[in-house]
Amino acid sequence: MAVPALQLANINRAYHQGENTITVLAGVDLTLMPGEMVALVAPSGAGKSTLLHIAGLLEHADSGEVFIGEMATAALDDEARTRLRRHEIGFIYQFHHLLPEFSALENVVLPQRIAGLGVPEAEERARDILGFLGLSARLTHRPAELSGGEQQRVAICRAVANSPRLLLADEPTGNLDPTTGAHVFATLQALVKQSGLAALIATHNLELAAKMDRRLTLREGRLVGL
Numbered sequence: 001m002a003v004p005a006l007q008l009a010n011i012n013r014a015y016h017q018g019e020n021t022i023t024v025l026a027g028v029d030l031t032l033m034p035g036e037m038v039a040l041v042a043p044s045g046a047g048k049s050t051l052l053h054i055a056g057l058l059e060h061a062d063s064g065e066v067f068i069g070e071m072a073t074a075a076l077d078d079e080a081r082t083r084l085r086r087h088e089i090g091f092i093y094q095f096h097h098l099l100p101e102f103s104a105l106e107n108v109v110l111p112q113r114i115a116g117l118g119v120p121e122a123e124e125r126a127r128d129i130l131g132f133l134g135l136s137a138r139l140t141h142r143p144a145e146l147s148g149g150e151q152q153r154v155a156i157c158r159a160v161a162n163s164p165r166l167l168l169a170d171e172p173t174g175n176l177d178p179t180t181g182a183h184v185f186a187t188l189q190a191l192v193k194q195s196g197l198a199a200l201i202a203t204h205n206l207e208l209a210a211k212m213d214r215r216l217t218l219r220e221g222r223l224v225g226l
Helices: 047-056 079-087 105-112 119-132 148-159 179-194
Strands: 005-019 020-032 037-040 064-066 091-092 164-170 198-202 214-219 224-225
Touching: 005 047, 020 047, 020 198, 020 214, 037 179, 047 164, 047 198, 091 105, 091 119, 091 148, 105 148, 119 148, 119 179, 148 179, 179 198, 198 214
Parallel strands: 020 224, 037 198, 037 214, 091 164, 164 198
Antiparallel strands: 005 020, 005 064, 214 224
């Protein structure tokens, strides 16, 4: 039986403002399998980003456990969490956050070099990924020389450069026009299915959400199906 890429078990998170306690997540459970693409659809302020940050080991839950593969992470120190995040989790944001002084190829090579891969291997893998997303002719272009859709596709390539088991995306098409957004999503969907990684994608776009394997939302801090 396949091992889940991500498991959230009874995740609770609250914030304190003076004497007030704001509960954001209340007993959230989630299992995400390899090759599965799940949409997280909820209004602003419902806790989508908090959930993604906890799943991505960027933020600690107040209680509960996050499993990345078979690894329980709640008791890990910051160094171990960073190491696990570097190799097992990819992130895509609404804005591409590419390094402006580097080419598309260099932006995808960099996380591989940080993870310890040699230059020839990193460049070969970067070319392969960029080519898969239709960017073979744009390898030497810097972000300012790329269209919005191309920039976001480079950001997707960077996110999967280290072959993570889990991809977390926060409004990945939010800054794009509908046509470009649909194209970027289609390439992302193809990449997920081709590679077998698992993807949890926060989006307001109901049309794109309908194309994913499952649709979830947050209601009163709990994760429920749509």
